Amino acid sequence: MKAYEIHNDRPGLDSVILTEHPEPKPGQGQVLVKINAASLNYRDLLVAKGAYGTKLPKPIVPLSDGAGEVVAIGEGVTRVQVGDRVAGIFMQQYICGELTLEKSNSALGGAIDGVLAEYVVFDEQGIVKIPEHLSYEEAATLPCAAVTAWNALVTEGQLKAGETVLLQGTGGVSIFALQFAKMMGAKVMITSSSDEKLQKATQLGADITINYRTYPDWEEKVWELSDRMGVDHVVEVGGSQTLSKSLRAVRYGGKVALIGVLTGFAGDVSTVSILFKHIRVQGIYVGSRDMFEQMNCAIAQNKLKPIIDRVFSFNEAKEALSYLESGKHFGKVVIKKP
Numbered sequence: 001m002k003a004y005e006i007h008n009d010r011p012g013l014d015s016v017i018l019t020e021h022p023e024p025k026p027g028q029g030q031v032l033v034k035i036n037a038a039s040l041n042y043r044d045l046l047v048a049k050g051a052y053g054t055k056l057p058k059p060i061v062p063l064s065d066g067a068g069e070v071v072a073i074g075e076g077v078t079r080v081q082v083g084d085r086v087a088g089i090f091m092q093q094y095i096c097g098e099l100t101l102e103k104s105n106s107a108l109g110g111a112i113d114g115v116l117a118e119y120v121v122f123d124e125q126g127i128v129k130i131p132e133h134l135s136y137e138e139a140a141t142l143p144c145a146a147v148t149a150w151n152a153l154v155t156e157g158q159l160k161a162g163e164t165v166l167l168q169g170t171g172g173v174s175i176f177a178l179q180f181a182k183m184m185g186a187k188v189m190i191t192s193s194s195d196e197k198l199q200k201a202t203q204l205g206a207d208i209t210i211n212y213r214t215y216p217d218w219e220e221k222v223w224e225l226s227d228r229m230g231v232d233h234v235v236e237v238g239g240s241q242t243l244s245k246s247l248r249a250v251r252y253g254g255k256v257a258l259i260g261v262l263t264g265f266a267g268d269v270s271t272v273s274i275l276f277k278h279i280r281v282q283g284i285y286v287g288s289r290d291m292f293e294q295m296n297c298a299i300a301q302n303k304l305k306p307i308i309d310r311v312f313s314f315n316e317a318k319e320a321l322s323y324l325e326s327g328k329h330f331g332k333v334v335i336k337k338p
Contacts, residue, residue, distance in 0.1 A: 039063075308333075
């Protein structure tokens with residue numbers, strides 16, 4: 001079968017190489033999934049460029065997010081059967097409860113081989129059935145970005161109708177957070193450098209849009225537009241250069257879900273704001289299978305459709321990563337199998 005590998009001894013996206021692998025077979029408690037679509041996350045760029053922690057000890061199959069059809073099952077499998085439509089969970093051992101080092105070390109496309117291949121073997125515990133109304137391309141967007149947004153706002157954030165959520169940019173996590181927030185009756189502010197993208201966000205239900213090139217001190221604009229009270233929740237995807245702005249924009253006693261590292265891994269933080277405003281800053285590293293399944297129930301009940309910007313063919317994996325790196329996308333970038 002065909003599969004991509006990351007070889008970090010090569011520069012940039014030249015590290016992404018299409019190779020031939022033996023077709024895998026499921027063992028005890030395992031399932032073989034024909035991957036029909038995969039989606040990209042910013043993390044995948046970091047892995048491909050050797051910037052995701054330490055260098056990979058060996059070539060690794062990239063991407064954490066994929067959906068497909070179960071085509072074979074091993075002995076003892078009870079959770080699924082041949083023909084079921086499924087997606088892999090981001091961390092294969094994160095079924096429920098709190099995150100641990102062991103669970104973290106089972107993340108697809110980083111700690112272990114990912115899904116950018118024609119076939120993938122999963123432990124039966126590491127997959128979920130996908131909502132019936134979604135295509136494989138749409139379902140492939142869920143494992144990382146959607147679960148992250150759900151965890152940030154619903155599981156950890158305990159979002160309530162009528163609260164106000166501030167979102168940064170229009171990538172996968174932020175757009176899922178927009179959809180979930182509106183689904184739950186919240187008010188949404190969102191930032192972007194593109195008026196065109198902000199218009200699209202408005203069409204999805206965003207109540208207030210802010211172009212951060214027009215308003216570089218966007219946190220002051222948020223403070224002003226929230227009647228100088230601040231927002232209830234911030235989904236913080238920027239990282240080091242935006243966290244202090246988020247702390248200014250959130251209300252006293254508000255919540256900041258720290259998710260992304262788009263502007264870097266380290267930087268100055270206004271710790272005094274956290275202290276005096278009694279802010280809860282919560283790190284969010286995707287989520288568990290339980291969260292994924294709860295989210296899927298809400299997606300199915302509300303017939304929510306993920307927003308896909310562009311679909312690339314399997315042979316265009318490097319082009320897809322390059323497009324993600326350009327920042328031109330609105331929502332998710334997907335790779336479809338023939």
